[in-house]
Amino acid sequence: MTQNIDKKQNIFTGAQIFVKCLEAEGIDKVFGYPGGAVLHIYDELHKQNDVTHILVRHEQGAVHAAEGFAKSSEKTGVVLVTSGPGATNAITGIADAYMDSVPIVVFTGQVRTALIGNDAFQEVDTVGITRPCVKHNFMITDVKDMASTIRKAFYVASTGRPGPVVVDIPKDITEDTCEFSYPEEVSMRSYNPNIEINEDSVDKAVKCILASKKPVIYAGGGVINSNASDELTELAKYLNFPVTNTLMGLGCYPGDDPQFIQMLGMHGSYEANMAMHDCDLLIAVGARFDDRITGRLDKFSPDATVIHIDIDPSSISKNIKAHIPVVGDVKGAINKISNKIIQNDLKPKNIDKWWDQINEWRKKDSFKYNQGSDIIKPQFVIDKLYEVTKGDAFITSDVGQHQMWAAQIYKYSKPRRWINSGGLGTMGFGLPSAMGAQFANPESLVCCVTGEASIQMCIQELSTCLQYGLPIKIINLNNRYMGMVRQWQEFFYEKRYAMSYMDALPDFVKLAESYGHIGHKIENPSDVEAALKDAIKQKDRLVFLDFITDQNENVFPMIATGAAHNKMILS
Amino acid sequence: MRHIISVLLENESGALSRVAGLFSARSFNIESLSVAPSEDNTASRMTIVTSGSENVIEQIVKQLDKLIDVIEVSEITSNEHVEREIVFVKIEDKSIDKKMMDNFSKNEFLKIHKTKNNEIIIECVDSPSKINEFLKSVKNIAVKIVRSGSVGINSN
Structure with missing residues (x-):
């Protein structure tokens, strides 16, 4: 094992290669919890100072911590857990990251390859169990594949529509040895996250934007994942269009800006939901028309032309028909639209009347509450x-x-x-x-x-x-x-x-x-x-x-499941 | 409507279950599914026969394309294509009279295999509609039916 390794020949154990790969990826924090199947890796982590391991108290916590790390930075979160219960405890977090498109890589220990399928101690089919809730997963069955698989895992997790990637590593792979080199390039013929944006659809979108009298920009978490907040804000400001955010999109447009009409959906503001219902143009940006957003589908924005900008083709026309799909990275798409409009000094229609209407709705002050002197609201x-x-x-x-x-x-x-x-x-x-x-x-x-x-x-x-x-x-x-x-x-x-x-x-x-x-x-x-x-x-x-706090306080407004946007319960 | 979707996917362990799991997780129908090596020895080709509205088929194609192991997806029924399926039907000798046997023998799409147990196995390679027709004709005498599910290829 490690003591037999001749470093001059660039030969390392799988566990050593694992740590070297994290270093090569620039990872400085790993959230995890040790256990039998990953002890070789923990031993190597113990011997170095570049990668800091954060010991959580439950594997679910490790994954959520990695998510918080990734969401609050622009980095990929990393998790290391053992086989069996280590992996199953992590699954809630993995599913959470999948639903919210959070870039994390979760390394799970696995029993030795010779024991796989034998119902060994702390064995579960991690790749099988996690398959429906990961962007992709791998099992490493040869130490020679360790470096290239880890490279692919980080690449897949962080590009395109981000998401969790699980890498399952049997214990014997971490003690096997091979030469180490970290691949500089990564290419996968079956995965190409760089989608070229269709110019025709951009032209169509621009035309609709300039013709609209009652537009709404509906922006979601994809704007944040694409780091396109500044670009979105600039375009919205230039157009003077109202902006609403999904729960995941909050912060992608300044919440204190007068053009911001608050969050939409089941507990969204009166003005946002009414504007969604009455608009003639809906510009969905990095959002996926989730059921908590749309309410009753056949009553959703009945008169609107829908422009849908999203990197994930399968999000387009999944729940709501997109009249103008713009498939690609949100930032690239907004830049293309902005270039055509702002640089050519094209002006949108005057939408003062629409703003008058929205301001009228705003007067409902639908998030209001009455703080008395007795009990805390x-x-x-x-x-x-x-x-x-x-x-x-x-x-x-x-x-x-x-x-x-x-x-x-x-x-x-x-x-x-x-x-x-x-x-x-x-x-x-x-x-x-x-x-x-x-x-x-x-x-x-x-x-x-x-x-x-x-x-x-x-x-x-x-x-x-x-x-x-x-x-x-x-x-x-x-x-x-x-x-x-x-x-x-x-x-x-x-x-x-x-x-x-x-x-x-x-x-x-x-x-x-x-x-x-x-x-x-x-x-x-x-x-x-x-x-x-x-x-x-x-x-x-x-x-x-x-x-x-007050036990009787309820969240208003509320659109009951299956109701239309203009059927809000206000109090 | 019935659709045939052809999928080229990496020869990775678990790739098949990614596809099968996708269909069950998203409540898509599978009428038949066949998978075998392709012209590329690192990839397999899978033919899936499914049914659904245009929206559902569009989602199926997009969701398949999103799987990392999937190299290429095509819906082949919307263009000219050739489609074939193989079926074996086992029938006891005593259920067949001479006239039927003559009919089977004359049919160029059928092959007849004899077993040691006083049975025959009829092999039929044809389009699914023809196969359905043939199966209808032997419905009352068939002891066992084994179908491969369709494979298809575009012909334009």
Whole structure:
């Protein structure tokens, strides 16, 4: 094994090659958890300093941390877990990354090749189990393929529509030896992420844009993945078109800009959903017409011509017919459209009347709430959080009512500042993804907006936060209910609150303290602002703020499943 | 509508299950599926017979194309093409009279194999519609039917 290796001949073990590949990819952080099948790799990681391993407390946390790392930076997140339960625990995170197009590479240990298929200890068919929720996966069956496979894995994860790639490595492959060289080039005949944008469709799009009297730009997470926020903002400004964002797209257009008409969809603003319904031109940019966006399909934007810009051909005309599909990288597509319009000084139609209508809808102020003096409204906490952080924090969230309020009320003015689980809707995402965001942005303020139900799904990561001194601020909106479940039960199940009451809750202050952090319980509206400010002053400590909020608050507006955009429940 | 989709894919282990898994995960129909080596010894060709609306077929083609191991996808039914399928039908000797046997023997698309167990196996290579016609004619006497599923190729 390692001691027999002649380094002069450039011969290394698979485990050594693994570490060298990470170095060659410029990876400095790996989130993981050791176990039998990956011990050779851990031994090699232990011997060097270029790649730092972050020890989580559960493999799901490792994957969410890698996602938070990737989403808050422009880097690929990396995970290392063992075989069997290590791999199965990682699957929720892998599926989450698949739904939200997050570039991560997950390395899973596997039993020795001779044992595969024998129901060996800690054996699962990782490649088989993960197949439906990865962009691609590999099993390395020969140490000579280690370097080229890892190169391909990073290439596939980070190009085109990004996504998770799993690489399964049997233990014997990590002790086998071969010569090492890291491939400079990577090419796969069956995978070409560089799609040339069709000029005809760009011309058609430009024509429609210039002719529209009631346009809406509907921008999603693809704008952020393509790093095209500046380009989108410039074009939207030039055109004076209203912009709405999906949950995943928040921050891709400045949230405090007057042209921003807020988030759309099931819990979107009145003005955004009404504009979607009444528009004559819908410019979908890096968005996929998810069912939480469209509501009832046959009543969706009934009079609109649809321009759909997306890198994934299979997203186009999947749910909503695109009249003008523009397939390709969002940034490249926007640049082409901008070049034709801005550089030729072409002017869109006057849309003042459309803006008058939108401003009329805006007067509904559909995210409004009434903060009395007795009990804290959850929205008020988010409002204050926005104020005291001046809109400049990284905000991660879990899943449920608190997620919707954090999306509706905090104004994200930059991309990659809002990190949440949109597609899969994974409770437990918030805390570990905040860890990843804090590792990627060590000098920045990272806050995790959560609820007392979600936070308990990955609460063990408080221990990781202590080990690495992560000064995350946890904003727990504690209403003693699985709030979103309770809301649905109130509306659609005649207030039969089956299993949605969080009985026997822990004392979160003591719990935070037992993990070595600061905990603070806030019950009065007048204490909210000071509590947030004090927490932020704790530059090097994690602070767990347990806000006791109104149990009866619901998320409005709401479009019930299967209803049209203009059929919103407002209060 | 019935469609034939031809897929060229990398000869990687698991490539077949990626395709099969895609069909089940997205609730697409599979009428038949056949896979075998192609002119390129590092790739296999798969012929999938499926049915669905134009939108569904468009999604099937796009989703197949998105699989990393898939090199090329083509829907071959929308253009001129040749399509063939093979079927074996096992029949007991006692179920066949002389007139039927003569008919089988005269049919140039059929081959007859005799077994040691007083049975014959009729082999038929033809278009699926002709095969269906043939199977109808032997419906009451067939003991066992083995069909390969279609393969097809564009002819224009």
